[in-house]
Amino acid sequence: MIKEKTNKKKRISKMHDEYYISKNKGCGFLFILLIPLLAIPIIADEIKFQFKSPSFSGIGTSAHYLTIENQEYTRREALEAEIKALQEELERDAENTTLARFLRNFESRVYAQLSRQLVEQLFGDNPAQNGEFTLFDNLITWTTDGVTITMTIFNETTGETTTITIPIGDFGF
Numbered sequence: 001m002i003k004e005k006t007n008k009k010k011r012i013s014k015m016h017d018e019y020y021i022s023k024n025k026g027c028g029f030l031f032i033l034l035i036p037l038l039a040i041p042i043i044a045d046e047i048k049f050q051f052k053s054p055s056f057s058g059i060g061t062s063a064h065y066l067t068i069e070n071q072e073y074t075r076r077e078a079l080e081a082e083i084k085a086l087q088e089e090l091e092r093d094a095e096n097t098t099l100a101r102f103l104r105n106f107e108s109r110v111y112a113q114l115s116r117q118l119v120e121q122l123f124g125d126n127p128a129q130n131g132e133f134t135l136f137d138n139l140i141t142w143t144t145d146g147v148t149i150t151m152t153i154f155n156e157t158t159g160e161t162t163t164i165t166i167p168i169g170d171f172g173f
Contacts, residue, residue, distance in 0.1 A: 122149055122166075144168070 053064075094100065114135070121128045122142065132141040142151040149166040 123168075 121131055122144070127144065130141070130143040132139065134140070137155055137157045139154045139156060140151065141154075142149055144150070147168060149168060151164040151166065153162040153164070154160075
């Protein structure tokens with residue numbers, strides 16, 4: 001039993017020795033590879049402190065400030081363009097609702113009907129000699145002398161007067 005313990009100790013000791021020998025071989029090989037690196041001359045320069053930001057050093061400061069200003073300006077312009085595009089989109093959406101389209105169509109038909117009635121009174125089979133009507137803030141009057149029709153549009157809010165003279169019978173279609 002003592003012999004077995006001794007053999008066991010010898011085997012363990014032999015394993016430790018083999019481990020350290022293999023480890024040392026690796027270190028020795030690495031050391032041999034690194035020796036030529038020691039022969040390379042080392043070149044160094046003085047360490048100089050310099051600010052990286054031109055704001056501190058003063059070198060190239062104006063270009064630095066100009067770059068910052070240009071970036072801020074570009075960003076501002078992009079934001080303004082984006083806001084304007086959103087506002088225009090909202091306006092288009094508001095004008096394109098079903099109610100807005102209905103009102104535009106209705107208004108167009110009302111104006112067409114008024115225009116048809118006015119043309120009938122001016123040029124119909126029994127034309128009126130004169131007449132007037134009010135459309136919003138505009139007083140529209142007309143008179144005829146048999147040769148021309150004179151239409152006067154008076155804007156009551158601004159006081160502007162527009163006169164249109166239409167010759168009768170000169171329309172050769």
